[in-house]
Amino acid sequence: MPPHEVRPGITWVGAVDWDRRLFDELIPLPDGTSYNSYLVKGSQKAALIDTVNPNKGDELVSNLQKLGVKRIDYIISHHGEQDHSGSIPRILELYPEAKVVTNEKCKELLKILLHVSDDKFHVVKDREALSLGDRTLEFIIAPWVHWPETMLTYLREERILFPCDFLGSHLATSELYAVDEAKVLDSAKRYYAEIMMPFRPHIKKHFEVLSGYKIDMVAPSHGPIYNRPALIIDAYKDWISEVVKNEVVLAYVSMHGSTRLMAQHLTDALIVRGVHVKPFNLTVTDIGELAKALVEPATLVLASPTVLGGAHPLAIYAAYLANALKPKVRFATLIGSYGWGTRAVEQVTGMLGNLKVELYEPVLVKGKPRNEDYEKLDRLADQILDRHKGAGLVK
Ligand code: FEO
Secondary structure, X not given: XXXXXXXXXEEEOOEEEOOOOEEOOOEEOOOOEEEOOEEEEOOOOEEEEOOXXXXXXXXXXXXXXXXXXXXXXXXXXXXXXXXXXXXXXXXXXXXXXXXXXXXXXXXXXXXXXXXXXXXXXXXXXXXXXXXXXXXXXXXXXXXXXXXXXXXXXEEOOOOXXXXXXXXXXXXXXXXXXXOOHHHHHHHHHXXXXXXXXXXXXXXXXXXXXXXOOOOOEEOOOOOOEEOOOHHHXXXXXXHHOOOOEEEEEEEEXXXXXXXXXXXXXXXXXXXXXXXXXXXXXXXXXXXXHHHHHOOOEEEEEEEOOEEOOEEOHHHHHHXXXXXXXXXXXXXXXXXXXXXXXXXXXXXXXXXXXXXXXXXXXXXXXXXXXXXXXXXXXXXXXXXXXXXXXXXXXXX
């Protein structure tokens, strides 16, 4: 995508990665992504805010050439991960006068990850300012969104926040701004779930700091820019709050159909009780959609058959994922079918140590469920409704 002017003298010069379908060889990217880099020119100095993934370095360089950029004084590096930092060595070759402006922790990461030499850095501290002449960059150290070295930049005169990964979205689009707000929010929620959710307590603290800043625009390093910052800030405040919904995420896998029958019965039993339910068949589930679904439900139910004495590997993966992402779910349990013996309950519940959940009585069935087993699932649905009511989630 060619350069886009955000404000006079502030230009998007990044790259849109339309085709990328996997991040960190882990996270599916159904809508691609972008690596946003911004050139900010002051009356005396010019700063490049973040770079792009190394495979898109040509596009960044081409955009700088299209703008006729002869000199870059500062490369602001918010975060050591290579999708933003990976083109720093190339920019330093083209603009040898540039200094990499970052904090001490990020400097150490850039040295080990990219072999940037010590003399190339200008190290800044929390709330330190850097003048570009008639423009001033202020750096806010904001660890754990999502690495320990992350920081944000606030452009004082225009009141623009550049938060790098924080508040971003994996969404390739030719629209510079969040025009289709519903679509952007959906992508941002998925991104939050996959990348930021484990760090909710840190995000709360960062919002306390940011409440002292007037923000007219949020320009992240992935996805569209928010020229209506409340769109993303208010959404984040909901996601990180302690409020959960009258909702169950039911992640299931079935080998010969018995666990599927149980999952289907529980789904219907919840629906007739007015509990919203999102079933995910783990054999076909997009793992990002499952992560997104975990942002706000009150209850997580895993459903698994027993294989080789324990839960199915897909159920183990779902439990691992839920535990790693640390959603704010309050209740959980396991249901499933087994043939002659099982350790699935101890195994799966033992994997949820990060979640502060109250456990419902598991429902395990020998073979294909019978009427009395369906009745146990009805009792589980009753319990779920009761707990949700007790938590004030049912009107
Ligand atoms: Fe977009 Fe953590 O890098």
